[in-house]
Amino acid sequence: MPSANNTPAVLWxxxxxxxxxxxxxxxxxxxxxxxxxxxxxxxxxxxxxGWDPVVRPRDGAHQADASQPFRVSTDTRAAHLAGTQPIDVSASMWSIHTGGVDMER
Structure with a gap:
């Protein structure tokens, strides 16, 4: 991933x-x-x-329904596209997308 000035960039x-x-x-x-x-x-x-590493059905805006299993990839993608992900997930994705992650910490 090159930076704006073509310097090699790494996201750690x-x-x-x-x-x-x-x-x-x-x-x-x-x-x-x-x-x-x-x-x-x-x-x-x-x-x-304070990131929570456990993926739960609510992360995909999945309603508890025994007839429909929680499909992690499908449900979390749908939540992302619909803007219904938990705020910590959305904030982290936005930060990475816009390059606003911590620089030179």
Whole structure:
């Protein structure tokens, strides 16, 4: 994904609660390497945003109906197109779409 000025760009998405963990250390080292090698780095920290990683029927605006199963891909896509996704999902998608994710955190 190139940035506006044609600099290579990377969107780094993380969701780990502990920055001093192995996961956090690998993230920090990788981001440092990317920046040193000339990449524009966009970050999105799902844990810091309070992101809920569990997909539930309500995320797809699915009504509890035993006769119709929750179809994750189909129902969440329909909710996206209808503008009925939960606000945290919509906000995150908008932020990524518009490039408003955390820069150079």
């Amino acid at each position: 998405i993380s969701a780990h609660p502990e920055p001093s963990s192995l996961n956090g250390s690998l993230r920090a080292d990788a981001l440092d390497h990317l920046r040193r090698t000339g990449h524009a780095v966009l970050e999105s920290d799902l844990h810091a945003m």
